[in-house]
Amino acid sequence: MDRPPSDIEALIELMARLPGLGPRSARRAVLRMIKKRGQLLQPLSEAMVKVAATARECVNCGNVGTSELCAICADPRRETGEICVVEDVADLWAMERSQVFKGRYHVLGGTLSALDAVGPDELRIPRLVDRAKTEEAREVILALNATIDGQTTAHYIAGELEALGVRVTSLAQGVPIGGELDYLDDGTITAALNARKSL
């Protein structure tokens, strides 16, 4: 089989670097785009050029958007006095999918690491403390991963906010919706039992 021309090959190589795509699936995706040039390739390339020029980090929360303040921070209806702290923009998007939380977010950009030199200053923790003060937050919700590093970060933030007198909460840990006890690891069962509630 002939090798594809070099521009197309370069596109395939770039696509193959994306998460979830390998060389074979990148090749299929590129071929599909070429076949649907008007419906896919052209609009996609235009959208990518536009996003490459405008995408930036929100100066307030660390979310990604196309202006200095992201859509959530710019929306006055989301000024509820609640700040939800997440590790990454992907977590913010996951929270937004649920459409339950109506306040604002704060993206840390990682977690404190036991081994690597990732300290509070490498994350956006000092900025969070500033925001809790200036935005007069009533509650800071720590929606961090239930991992050792995630919870270490949560405890650290709780300690930093202690002096401000703001209410600090964290997401519950336990049995996922649709989960069967038989398939859960013992750590999850322990957490669920510790967080049991009256019915």
Next chain:
Amino acid sequence: MIEWQDDGALLSIRRHAEGNAIAEIFTPSRGRHVGVVRGGGSRRLAPILQPGAQLSVTWRARLEDHMGNFTVEPVKSRSAAVMSDRAALAGLSAVTALAAFALPERAAYPRFYAQTITVLDLLGTSPSWPYAYLRWELALLEEMGFGLDFSTCAAGGNANDLSYVSPRTGRAVSRMGAGEWADRLLPLPPALMGEPPRDTSEILEGLRTTGHFLETRLRPSLGERPLPPARARLIAALSRL
């Protein structure tokens, strides 16, 4: 194909490519051993692969000096017991990070392994864990060849009223032997000599002394890499108790 099976405590885990992970596991017969866990980043395995977890592992490789692959089965999770306790969580991170930092690869330390498992099991389940942690740091120094000597006074040879540690030799010094040099010596709280501590401040004093030798002896021997920040966070968490 080379293959062995053992139980061990997970010291660290790092994502490798999209779905895999590289695990460092401390086992009694093989010491600190590294290997790839296929699917270690998956939803099924990620909750099991938390630092401190006790795992049953099978390691396979074509040659002895290859990194090889681990197949893991959970034995005991320790993360749930410490998640809600700031100090115990910091303790677990400090134990796993310091062990990963200090232990040479593929060298067995069966006695130190047993001490590590003891302190990991106490975290979040017994109020005596800070004392066990302090003893564990002493054991780490000893296993790495920097053991401290609290048997007699370095200045006079007697075994009474030992109150300080010489920062240079790591030997105990009595109150009388210290004399006007006392403020230049490190504290020797009874907890360092094996007596249960009265309070957390005694543990913190002990950690100041072990910390000095971790910094000035162990760290230079490992190429001047900085000590894992998890230890400083543990001290901060204990200071708040």
